[in-house]
Structures are given as C-alpha cells and as structure tokens.
Amino acid sequence: MADQHALRTDATGYPVSAALRWEEPPEGPVIVLLDQRRLPAEEAELVCTDVPALVEAIRTLAVRGAPLLGVAGAYGVALAAVRGFDVEESAAMLAHARPTAVNLALGVDRAVEAYRAALKAGAGARRAGEAALAAARAVHREDARASSLMARHGFDLLDELLPGGAHQILTHCNTGSLVSGGEGTAFGVARAVHEAGRLRRLWVDETRPLLQGARLTAYEAARAGMAYTVLTDNAAGSLFASGEVDAVLIGADRIAADGAVANKVGSYPLAVLARYHHVPFVVVAPCTTVDPGTEDATGIEVEQRPGHEVTEFPGPLPAAPEAGGAPVASVAVAPPGAQAYNPAFDITPPELVTAIVTENGVVSPVTKGGLAELCDRSRSGNGMMSI
Numbered sequence: 037m038a039d040q041h042a043l044r045t046d047a048t049g050y051p052v053s054a055a056l057r058w059e060e061p062p063e064g065p066v067i068v069l070l071d072q073r074r075l076p077a078e079e080a081e082l083v084c085t086d087v088p089a090l091v092e093a094i095r096t097l098a099v100r101g102a103p104l105l106g107v108a109g110a111y112g113v114a115l116a117a118v119r120g121f122d123v124e125e126s127a128a129m130l131a132h133a134r135p136t137a138v139n140l141a142l143g144v145d146r147a148v149e150a151y152r153a154a155l156k157a158g159a160g161a162r163r164a165g166e167a168a169l170a171a172a173r174a175v176h177r178e179d180a181r182a183s184s185l186m187a188r189h190g191f192d193l194l195d196e197l198l199p200g201g202a203h204q205i206l207t208h209c210n211t212g213s214l215v216s217g218g219e220g221t222a223f224g225v226a227r228a229v230h231e232a233g234r235l236r237r238l239w240v241d242e243t244r245p246l247l248q249g250a251r252l253t254a255y256e257a258a259r260a261g262m263a264y265t266v267l268t269d270n271a272a273g274s275l276f277a278s279g280e281v282d283a284v285l286i287g288a289d290r291i292a293a294d295g296a297v298a299n300k301v302g303s304y305p306l307a308v309l310a311r312y313h314h315v316p317f318v319v320v321a322p323c324t325t326v327d328p329g330t331e332d333a334t335g336i337e338v339e340q341r342p343g344h345e346v347t348e349f350p351g352p353l354p355a356a357p358e359a360g361g362a363p364v365a366s367v368a369v370a371p372p373g374a375q376a377y378n379p380a381f382d383i384t385p386p387e388l389v390t391a392i393v394t395e396n397g398v399v400s401p402v403t404k405g406g407l408a409e410l411c412d413r414s415r416s417g418n419g420m421m422s423i
C-alpha cells in the first residue's frame with residue numbers, strides 16, 4: 037500500500053500537520069493549533085504565543101489526543117526556549133497539563149533533554165533553543181512516520197483476522213489526524229481499509245461527554261469519503277448483538293508494561309462486549325504510548341474531569357478564538373448542584389485485547405515480553421527521564 041499520506045511539510049521542509057504547526061512570524065515564534073473544541077462547525081485556529089496559553093489549550097482539549105500531545109509538549113518546550121521563558125518551569129507545566137497520556141511527558145522530555153544537552157555542551161541560549169526545536173520536529177516526524185506504519189500493520193492484521201469482503205468497524209473517541217503528527221492511529225487503519233475498498237461501514241461512537249466521535253471522527257470520516265454512522269455509546273451493545281460489528285479499532289493514551297490499556301472512557305465496556313460476541317478488539321498506538329515505567333493498571337492515573345462536562349451541554353465558544361475561552365451560555369441537563377462522575381479514561385485489561393498495533397509491528401496475544409520486544413525504548417534511545 038503506497039504511503040500516500042507521507043508527512044506534509046512547509047516551504048522550509050519542516051513538518052506540519054492538520055492539527056498543529058510551528059510558525060515564525062516577525063513578532064516571534066508561535067504554535068498554531070486547529071481548535072478542536074470548535075469542530076466540526078468551525079475550522080478556527082488558535083495561536084499560542086506562550087506556554088500558559090498552550091497549557092490551557094491542552095487542558096481544554098483545544099489540542100488533544102495522546103500522540104499529538106507529545107508533539108505539542110515538545111514544541112511547547114521549544115517555544116519557551118526560543119522566546120526566553122523559563123524552560124524548566126515551562127517543561128514542568130506542560131508535562132503535568134494532563135496526567136494520563138504518557139506521550140505528553142515523553143515529548144516534553146525529548147525537547148528539554150536536547151535543550152539541557154546543548155547548554156551542557158557550551159551552547160548559548162539561542163543554540164539551545166534551536167536544539168529544542170530540532171527535537172520537537174523530530175518528535176513530529178517520528179509520529180507522522182509511526183502513523184503510516186501503524187496503518188499498514190493494522191491493515192495487514194485485519195486482512196488476517198477478517199479475510200476477504202468488506203467490514204463494519206466500530207471505533208470510539210477520535211484517533212485520526214487530529215490526534216497525531218500524521219494520519220492518526222486507529223482511524224488511520226480504518227482509512228487504509230476504506231482506501232482498499234474493504235470498509236462497508238465505520239460505526240462511530242459519539243463518545244460522551246465531549247463527543248469526540250460525533251464531532252471529530254464524523255468530521256474526519258466525512259472528509260475521507262467513508263460510509264459512517266454515528267451512534268450513542270449505549271447503543272453499541274445492541275449493534276454487537278445484531279452481528280453488525282466485525283472488529284473494534286481504538287487508540288490509547290497509556291499502555292502499561294503488562295499491556296493494560298488506558299483509553300477514552302467507554303473503551304472497557306466495548307472490550308467486554310467484543311469478547312462476549314467473539315469480535316476482535318484491536319488497539320492501535322505508537323510506542324510513545326507504551327510506558328514500561330508503569331507496571332500495570334494500578335500505576336495509571338486516570339484523569340478526572342470537571343462534572344459540568346457531564347451535567348451541561350456547552351454553548352458556542354466566544355467569537356474570538358483565544359485559548360481557554362469558556363463556552364457561552366451552557367445548557368444544564370441535570371438539576372443545579374448535581375454531582376457527576378467524569379473519568380476521562382478507563383482501563384482495559386490485556387486479556388481482553390486481541391492485539392496491539394504499533395509502528396514496529398503487532399503483539400497478539402498481548403504480553404509484557406511481546407510489548408517490550410516491539411517498544412523497548414532503551415534500544416531506540418527514547419527512554420523517559422524524570423522531569
């Protein structure tokens with residue numbers, strides 16, 4: 037399958053992606069984001085000129101998705117270094133902006149280690165900033181390349197699991213080019229199946245409460261020309277029961293060393309349904325999502341988000357797309373004062389995962405040794421250090 041989604045680059049040959057790019061206008065470097073809170077109604081850009089603005093964009097999911105958070109975090113360190121902000125303080129703010137996606141801390145660490153190494157080698161602030169930016173661009177390129185490789189490995193896996201014909205694939209949350217330096221993770225596999233004429237339908241879980249599926253995956257599926265249908269999360273069970281799901285494809289935010297998978301809340305029930313209905317449950321994630329430092333599920337911090345995301349429907353964001361603009365006139369759907377349980381993720385045990393697809397290949401069944409074999413960072417030098 038031709039790599040028709042090769043990394044896009046700007047006029048200077050540097051990587052750009054739909055969701056995020058680095059720019060250097062006369063007034064100083066900026067990070068330009070496609071504001072995902074406004075999709076699909078508006079393709080509005082959010083320009084971050086400093087690290088607090090980027091941290092706010094991460095916290096409010098203007099920029100989101102584990103692999104892209106790693107890219108954004110690395111560029112955030114570069115922004116601090118090139119603009120003369122406190123790099124160590126900025127790195128700590130960025131690394132802790134959201135707790136579950138290990139990619140974020142890893143991307144921040146890649147850039148801050150490059151910055152520290154340059155200073156240690158005697159470079160001045162400018163050269164050290166350039167080193168941080170070069171590291172961020174490397175993180176961006178590597179993620180884009182990982183996307184293409186995962187699409188290929190995932191396509192081949194589904195061809196093996198579901199030989200012949202066209203398939204109905206269910207996906208949860210959003211895992212396309214809006215979460216990646218390239219074409220995404222699970223959605224990239226679905227796109228490859230579609231481009232081979234083998235996708236009968238993409239079932240798109242709306243993914244309450246922030247509706248990444250209904251808003252973002254539907255947006256990406258429409259642009260890709262896919263046949264897709266949005267469903268409420270609680271309708272998935274009856275879809276499995278009717279035999280209309282041939283495979284589940286999802287992404288991940290952190291994969292523990294034993295293969296436990298943290299992903300958008302609602303993923304675990306899909307894994308149980310898939311097992312009960314003998315349907316492959318496939319996780320697609322780059323090795324930057326695998327965290328050998330977290331032994332198992334007990335070590336994964338699941339982000340708890342504000343209750344109003346459950347008890348209210350947000351109104352439109354203010355006209356000026358400044359970072360963090362609170363929605364205007366949200367509509368309450370629960371009585372005033374209602375409490376809400378709003379974990380952003382849940383954890384699927386490895387025994388319910390049919391396969392994990394990475395850029396280095398597929399592990400199935402999921403084992404600690406198999407994952408380490410594919411994603412051992414000590415070999416590739418992308419080990420995670422403390423920040």
Ligand SMILES: CSC[C@H]1O[C@H](OP(=O)(O)O)[C@H](O)[C@@H]1O
Pocket residue numbers: 097100101102103208209210211215221222248286287288289299300301380
């Ligand atoms: C493949 S990373 C996409 C991953 O990130 C999403 O979380 P969020 O929208 O909160 O950033 C979700 O877990 C997706 O699977």
